[in-house]
Amino acid sequence: MDRMKAVVFHGPMDMRYxxxxxxxxKEGEVCIKVRFASICGSDIEEYKIGSDRARPPLIFGHEFSGEVVEVGPGVSKERIGQRVSVNPILYCGKCYYCKKGLINLCNYRRSVGRTLGIEKKRCDGGFAEYVCVPEFSLVPLKEGVTFEEGALLEPxxxxxxxxxxxxxxxxxxxxxxxxxxxxxxITQFLKIFGSGKVAVTDIVxxxxxxxxxxxxxxxxNVKNEPVEKALELTDNVGxxxxxxxxxxxxxxxxxIKLVRNGGSIVLVAMIRKVVEINPIDIVGRKLTVYGSYMFTNEMHEVMDYLINKKLNVGDIITSVHSLSEVPDVFRRLASENSKDIKVLIKTD
Ligand SMILES: [Zn+2]
Ligand SMILES: [Zn+2]
Incomplete structure (x- = not known):
């Protein structure tokens, strides 16, 4: 058996190189030599608390790019050498949702770098020198898309x-x-799509x-100012x-306080606590609340925005590290005073 270097999650606050x-x-799979991987906010969450979605031992990493170096039975050898990223949603392909193309809603899906799915089976991800994934999950990188950018197609x-x-x-x-x-x-995309004014709040x-x-x-900065102050941008309409x-x-x-009557709220963050809301606000002010979860085919589409330089991921990547440094990087990212935004891992 050949060996490789990887970063393995052994439980909360325990990541080892x-x-x-x-x-x-295996049949229908390819082996990818990983070039770049990226650490997701959800990886840091799982590292801190652990959950059913990340049962140890597990190799994290659902945002990565690389080159196909080997194919399993049933996969054409022409794949070898292809520059790729991977759609980590390993959908079943047979259920009600999959038949409609809504693979992000498949109840039987597994996920690269997670233990998602009915059987909670381990599915190793890209924080390693090599990773095997089903051929159907491959997203070939278009010409002009770098490996660094390829590692960010998923987010x-x-x-x-x-x-x-x-x-x-x-x-x-x-x-x-x-x-x-x-x-x-999201802010970059809103400006590309032609939003009017975009306000952003944070505490850092x-x-x-x-x-x-x-x-x-x-x-x-809502640590120093009341959130209601943001309303001044909308002449207090919301x-x-x-x-x-x-x-x-x-x-x-x-x-709910800051949206205008008839407006909408889109939840992307995975807030895991129960929250009390007053339903009268939703009805009486005709609000709509959406959940936005993952995507289906859009990894292909976002490459065009990278190729014609409309998106700039350079403003978001704050550091690049080798695989051996990843346990330290996780420790740092989990602490309050991290100065990083998006961290890339260079695996060779
Ligand atoms: Zn992610
Ligand atoms: Zn399905």
Whole structure:
């Protein structure tokens, strides 16, 4: 058995750089030599608390790019050498939702770098030298898309869908709550799509500075100022749409306060606490609340925005590290005073 280097999650706050067995592609699978991977906010969450979605031992990593180096039985050898990223949603292909193309809603889906799915089976991800995935999950990189950008196609597709979710209209005023990688990429897409004014709130100044670089018209540090101050951007009418990408559970009630009558609230952040809301606000002010979860085919579409330089992921990537440094990087990202936004891992 060949060996490889990987970063293995052994439980909350326990990430180790180790030598493990190199995976061999099974029927219908390919083996990818990983070039770049990216750490997702959800990886940091799972690292901190652990959950059913990430049972140890497990190799994380659902945002990555690389080259196909080996194919399993039933896969054409022509795949070898292809530059690819991967759609981590390993859908069943047979259920009610899959038949409609709604693979993100498949109840039987598994996920690369997670233990999702009915059997909670381990599905190793890209924080390793090599990873095996089903051929159907491959997203070939178009010419002009770099491996660094390829590692970000997954979160970009999440943001592309969230930015459009809930009756997007040109010229509308939008509030993005949370200025992490997801909030910043959504801000870029909103400006590309032709939103009116975009406001971004957060509690960390350097993230808000990044939001300005990403095209925000207005930023507000809600640690120092009341959230209601953001309303001044809308002449106190309220925002047409509010996109929640982060924050404590109370951001839901903040959103209800800041959205205009008839407006919509899009939830992207995985808020895992129960929140009390007053349903009268939803009915009496005709509000709509949307959940935006993952995407279907959009990893292909977002590449065009990278090729024609409309998107700039350079404003979001704050550091690049080798695989061996990843346990330290996780420790740092999990602490309050991290100065990072999006971290890339270079695996060779
Ligand atoms: Zn992610
Ligand atoms: Zn399905």
């Amino acid at each position: 180790e030598e493990v067995e190199k995976p061999v592609p 970009l597709a999440v943001c592309y869908c969230a930015a459009k979710e809930g009756n997007f209209e040109k010229g509308e005023n939008v509030l993005v709550i949370g200025s992490g990688p997801i909030g910043l990429m 100044d350097f993230r808000l500075e990044a939001a300005m670089k990403c095209g925000a018209d207005y930023v507000l 925002f047409d749409r509010i996109i929640v990408t982060a924050g404590a559970p109370n951001v839901i009630n903040d959103s």
